[in-house]
Amino acid sequence: METALTRTKSQLWSGGKSPYNVSYGKLMMWFFLMSDSFTFGAFLISYGSIRFSLNNWVDHNYVFNKFPLTGEANLPLAFVSLMTFILIFSSVTMVLAVHEGHKMNKKGVEKWMILTILGGLAFLTCQAWEWTHLITSRHKVLVDGVIQYWGTTTSHNPWGPHVMFNGEMVATPGPVAFGGYFFGITGFHGFHVFSGVVINLVMLIKTKIGDFQKRGHYEMIEKAGLYWHFVDLVWVFVFLCFYLI
Amino acid sequence: MSAVTTTHAIDHSHGEAQVKRIWKAFWILLILTIIELGLGLSIYYIDLEANPSETLILFLKGVITILTLAKAFYIISIFMHLGDEVRNLIMSLGIPALLFIWFIFTFLYEGNSYRNLRNTDAGSRPYIEKVQHQPVPAMKEGEKN
Numbered sequence: 357m358e359t360a361l362t363r364t365k366s367q368l369w370s371g372g373k374s375p376y377n378v379s380y381g382k383l384m385m386w387f388f389l390m391s392d393s394f395t396f397g398a399f400l401i402s403y404g405s406i407r408f409s410l411n412n413w414v415d416h417n418y419v420f421n422k423f424p425l426t427g428e429a430n431l432p433l434a435f436v437s438l439m440t441f442i443l444i445f446s447s448v449t450m451v452l453a454v455h456e457g458h459k460m461n462k463k464g465v466e467k468w469m470i471l472t473i474l475g476g477l478a479f480l481t482c483q484a485w486e487w488t489h490l491i492t493s494r495h496k497v498l499v500d501g502v503i504q505y506w507g508t509t510t511s512h513n514p515w516g517p518h519v520m521f522n523g524e525m526v527a528t529p530g531p532v533a534f535g536g537y538f539f540g541i542t543g544f545h546g547f548h549v550f551s552g553v554v555i556n557l558v559m560l561i562k563t564k565i566g567d568f569q570k571r572g573h574y575e576m577i578e579k580a581g582l583y584w585h586f587v588d589l590v591w592v593f594v595f596l597c598f599y600l601i
Numbered sequence: 602m603s604a605v606t607t608t609h610a611i612d613h614s615h616g617e618a619q620v621k622r623i624w625k626a627f628w629i630l631l632i633l634t635i636i637e638l639g640l641g642l643s644i645y646y647i648d649l650e651a652n653p654s655e656t657l658i659l660f661l662k663g664v665i666t667i668l669t670l671a672k673a674f675y676i677i678s679i680f681m682h683l684g685d686e687v688r689n690l691i692m693s694l695g696i697p698a699l700l701f702i703w704f705i706f707t708f709l710y711e712g713n714s715y716r717n718l719r720n721t722d723a724g725s726r727p728y729i730e731k732v733q734h735q736p737v738p739a740m741k742e743g744e745k746n
Contacts, residue, residue: 408712
C-alpha cells in the first residue's frame with residue numbers, strides 16, 4: 357500500500373474521493389480491528405481490575421515455569437518467550453508476503469504465506485501444550501486443613517500463598533478468578549490465531565489458483581495481513597499482562 | 602472488487618528499501634522482547650530475595666510496560682503500514698484508541714478502591730488481615746501424582 361499511494365498527508369478532504377485513500381475493504385478491516393481491540397482491552401482491563409481488588413495474585417514466574425521435555429526443571433519465562441518469538445517471526449513472514457504481493461510475485465507470496473501458516477500452527481501447538489500442562493499437572497494444596505492435589509481450572513487452582521503445615525511449606529487455594537481470566541483471554545486470543553490460520557490458508561489457496569493474478573492485485577493478502585498483525589499485537593499485551601507483570 | 606479508488610501500481614524503486622525496513626522492525630521487536638524478558642527475569646530474582654524492594658519491582662514493571670507500548674507502535678506503524686496511510690485514517694483510528702487511557706485508569710482505580718474497602722472494614726464486612734506477598738522458594742516444585 358505504502359509504495360502504491362500518493363502521499364497526501366496534510367491535505368484536508370475536499371470531497372470527490374475517499375478521505376482515507378484506502379479501499380472500502382481495508383478501511384472496514386481497520387474498523388473491525390478497532391472494535392476487536394476494545395473487546396480484548398475490556399477483557400484485559402477487567403482482569404487488571406480484579407487483580408487490583410485482591411490482596412494476593414498468583415506468582416506467574418512460579419505458575420509458568422515449565423518447558424516441554426525438560427521435566428520438572430524450573431524455567432520461568434522460557435516457554436512463553438518461545439511462543440512470543442514464534443509469533444513475531446510469523447508476523448514478519450506475513451509482512452513479507454504482503455510485500456511480494458505488491459510486486460505481483462506469486463511464488464514469493466506462496467512461500468511467505470506457507471511460513472506464516474506454519475508459524476501460526478506452531479504457536480497453537482505451544483498453547484495446547486501449555487493448557488494441557490496447566491490443567492493436568494497436579495500440585496499439593498492445603499484445603500480446609502487437608503492436603504489435596506489440584507490442577508489449574510476455571511473453578512480452582514493451587515497457586516495461593518504458602519503456609520506452614522506439619523513442618524513444611526504448602527500452597528493454599530489461589531484466587532478463583534485466575535483460571536477464568538487466563539483460560540478465557542488466552543483462549544480468545546488462541547481462537548483469533550486459529551481463525552487467522554484458516555484465513556491465511558484460504559488466501560494461500562486463492563494465490564495458488566491464480567485468483568489474485570487475475571484480479572491484478574493482492575489486496576486480499578494485505579487485509580489478511582492486517583488481521584494477522586493484530587493477533588500478534590494482542591499477544592504482545594497478553595504476554596505483558598499475564599507473564600511479565 | 603469494483604471502484605477501488607486507490608491504485609495498485611507496482612513500485613519497484615522502493616522494493617529493497619521496504620524489505621530492509623521490515624527486517625529492521627523485526628530486529629527492533631526481537632531486541633525489545635529480549636530486554637523485556639531480561640527485566641522479567643530480574644524481577645523473578647529480586648522476588649526470591651529476603652526483602653524484595655516493592656518500589657524497584659514496580660519500576661521494572663513500568664519499564665516493561667513502556668517497552669510493550671514501543672513494540673505495539675512498531676507493529677502498527679511498520680507491519681500494519683498505518684504510518685504510511687493518510688493522516689485522516691491515522692487520526693480516525695488513533696483518537697478513539699485514546700479512550701483506553703481513561704478506561705485503564707478508571708478500572709484499576711476501581712479495583713484498588715474495592716480492595717481498600719475490603720481491607721479496612723467498610724462498616725459491614727469483617728476485617729481481613731492483609732496477607733503479605735510471599736515469594737515461593739525455587740526448589741519447592743509442585744509434584745505430580
